[in-house]
Amino acid sequence: MLSLSRGIGAARTFPLQRASRALSLFCSATMASDAAAAKKRVLIVGGVAGGASCAARLRRLDEKAEITIFEKGPYVSFANCGLPYYVGEVIKEQSSLLVANAAKFDKWFNVAVKENTEVVSIDRKAKTVVARDVTTGTDTVHPYDYLVLSPGGNAVRPPLPGIDLPGIFSIKTVPEANAIKSWIAEKGVKRAVVIGGGFIGMEMVENLVHRGIECDLVEAMNQVMPPFDPELVEPVHERLRSKGVTLHLGDAVAGFEPGTSGADGSSKEEGAGLLRVLTKSGKKLEADLVLLVIGVRPETTLARQAGLTLGARGGIQVDEQMRTSDPDIFAVGDAVEVKEVVTGEQTLIPLAGPANRQGRIVADVITGNEPSRFRGSQGSSVLGLFGLTLAGTGASEKTLKRLGLSYDKVYLHANNHAGYYPGARQMDLKLLFDPKDGRVLGMQAVGEEGVEKRVDVVAMAIQKGATVFDLEEAELCYAPQFGSAKDPVNLAGMVAANSLRGTHPLVHWDRVDLGALLAEPGAVLVDVREPGELVKVGSVAGAVNMPLSGLRQQLQQLSQQEGADAKKYYIYCQVGLRGYLATRQFLQAGLDAVNISGGFKSFQQVAPKL
Template identity: 75%
Template sequence: MLSLGRCVAIQTATVKRAARVLTIACTSNMATDPAKKRVLIVGGVAGGASCAARLRRLDEQAEITIFERGPYVSFANCGLPYFVGDVIKEQSSLLVANAAKFNKWFDVAVKESTEVVSIDRVAKTVTTKNLSSGEEHVYPYDYLVLSPGGNAIRPPLPGADLPGIFTVKTIPDANAIKSWINEKDAKTAVVIGGGFIGLEMVENLVHRGLKCSLVEMLPQVMPPYDPEVVEPVHERLRAVGVDLHLGDGVAGFDAAPGGGLLVKTQSGKVHGADLVVLAIGVRPETALARQSGLELGSRGGIQVDEHMRTSDPAIFAVGDAVEVKDFVTGEQTLIPLAGPANRQGRIVADVITGNEPSRFRGSQGTSVVGLFGLTLAATGASEKTLKRLGRNFRKVYLHINNHAGYYPGAKQIDIKLLFDPKDGRVLGMQAVGEEGVEKRVDVVAMAIQKGGTVFDLEEAELCYAPQYGSAKDPVNMVGMVAANVMRGQHPLTSWDELNLQELVSDPGAVLVDVREPSELEKVGKVEGAINMPLSSLRQQLTKLQDKDKKYYVYCQVGLRGYVATRQFLQRGFDAVNVSGGFKSFQQQMPERPAKL
């Protein structure tokens, strides 16, 4: 216990109230043995809760307290949209661990609905405020772990605080949305923001029977992804009846004269709705760190080292509030994902208990989202990121079945792989499809962790049975394509690297479509292309004399284009395959219709 001499009155100038003298509590969880570590954790959910559980498993003597500002110390916030959509029926299903479980299983004291309002780094104490009673207490620490998470962004726009406009960050947020839908008998909704939460909310609101509009300021949903990869997502949203408004930011909100809300956009459009969901991202919660004089990084998050230490060696930070190193590019970044937050919490526990070599290697942003039967997943760097950093890279596209085509139910996966042309090191992968997507991205995510190359993907030995994959798995196939590029056996370009208008008017260039005529009649072709079907290409090449020209070859998805390109090359022609074929043309240039 603390001596009574240390239980003194303190005064605060930051909280205005009648009673300004606060009592510092002598609590039972304070260490009686100076050898015991006193660890205070600010925030539960993913990083803080993971740290507490790991710490107890490593040190039975440590005295651990979690302070959680909300009413639930550890809950699955990734499940909130599905709770709104009634896919998850019971709120209790979202509770990973409650205060009682932390106490009984791990002997961890949990203070819910309690906010840490200040840190005294010299005295090594924190001041807390019970949000129900207003009572404040002071707790000493040997180590302090900050896991405050991020704040859902509510932009300072006219009308943003009107009733019926919600964010989705906590269980009370989700409950408020559900209550509003039920009480107002809501039929329409506008979701602002096309990121993970925005898309998941659209799906679940549609599942609840609401007519949805999605408004996104950028010209695509899922901004971290490359635009051509998410084009199938745009198509699926429109196909299920979602009104998609891209490239149009929100200007403000008004109450509709007959009830409901009006969403005004920068283009001058107005969208009516019974409720609005703001899903435009999160901002790292750094107020406490900033007030305490801890260093912040260039991206606005708390600055930490590889052991998750802040600029104060007794204070650690984890989760959405911290800046981390991008594993692929090496730059500082913010990656608000549950997986990295959990790993960071474990690392802090290791370091506190003396396992100093435990370090956070960085995050590669491995992510996945499901939407109306589609799965979109990625790992590593995107093309947009690599271009912004001026990095040299090559890319290949692959459209391939998730399992053997002869086995019923095969679904196509669209894959984009990015790699370093110097050594073939894998830099990133994005994929979209109905089945088997996340499995392939997970394999490549591990390859990136180990510094793997396209040659490693080519040689990877993966599970195969007809209902699960192919003898040459999609991971193998995309590795083979990239490896052939590295070996100089597969000259490759992509549609966005070509100026089609100049190409088709250039007398020294020929755009060649090697699909069968019946395919062209059914799905169309690129305007200006000549048709030289692969089935008769050898015969045509024996008669073709124009070896001074360059031939740009494409098929439907890329494979026949590669076969044809090899025939051109071995007969002395200058030829290059257009990666991903006509399928990639449709995704990369949706505004340019095919010629029928």
């Protein structure tokens, strides 16, 4: 019985063991299948800022994802903002520009990088892309679960006569920078023409001058740095001219032709160059090197061919999570249209900071890590030029005018740190705000030191929806070598807040018709600076000088004159402070007065435009 029991028990055990093993194998296979299904295949087209950031964060969030970056150039992640300084030999080694290479992506992030590989087509239905090795021409097909487009932008190169002549370069990649450096060395370049006065154009001018090359700058608009308001750019014009740069503003390039120098670079005549740049005004500019930096267009070839929706500005249309019109395809960087946070306008903002944030957001969305959204961009940017700094954030006055939005503004000319501490430098600030509630709309500033610090503070204020009343109360770091007890940001907020409260009535030079004002019997232009200042720095013709130092006595006499209270007094000083003090005295003497924002310094900056 015992034996039988054992036998029966053993007979029953064998099938159970087999079933258990079968179940175990089935579960393992199912788990493997589920794991394979859960393993996301993410293809990223383009590296540099947006694509590389997306890949790195995606790996940090998901160790199992299969991630591949396709980069049609030889460098998957390089600092393209450093290219002008590499040409100028401020950055000595090419290796300094290479943020990460394929080997680093492999070792650090287990990300496959295929350099010199261009994605040439997308099959949205099959969820595959065709990638072409640019050295061999070989095509391969790659499936994806998610596709991220980070193709960047293409340098604008209009079909002008002679555009393909040797010696005419764009600069957007490391190979292009190397080609420029080689041309300078081989041809012994002495004179260059830079076409385009934007960020890259300005940086290229500075770096060419740094190398001892004379420069002409051609810009179709009447100012360099078109995103900025013209009065803030006047100091930039002055600095360029002081460095020997010849400006051709309001003039566009019409074409190119071979220069009058010999084929070996020897001159046949005085001032000859290898090339000649023809402008629409009829100028002929000799050059040994031409840099064409008139902007970039979003690279949308793949997106367009795949039938993805494009926006009104020509960029790829995306939602707040950077999804295109295909929910499994995302797009980031210079190729996409984004919301400008102040105006709500869809626009193109080709900046590295927003591109990096967009790449991170895509990684969050793909992994389901958090409900990440791109709030938009306010275009915060900065330029360094021959020791001068120009920075801005939010909307410019030009943009607000174009969109018909309500705004007001104040100008301020303040020291970057306490005036009694050695080395103080004056900077010019322009603050734009909503006259209804004081919400900050934008700031631009120019000067030698401390400029970007103030603009950064205002950039965060805009992000948080702050008002000018918040700026006047902002608690900022202070020591005499860094700032003042009343920081320029505080002062700008105070001036704007006082204007909104009605205790500091303001007007601006560009809103004053000086001819009509001086001809009008009821209007008086008052300069409250000291007489010696007028002799030293100049004055506005027709202004009455009433120095602040003796103003109270003069006001006593003036207020007793018949008809004095029927007039309106437009007051200015050098930078605005004494004008404010004088305005308060006029008002409390029962006289109608306004302060002209920014004083004579602002007049000098806007006078060419009046």
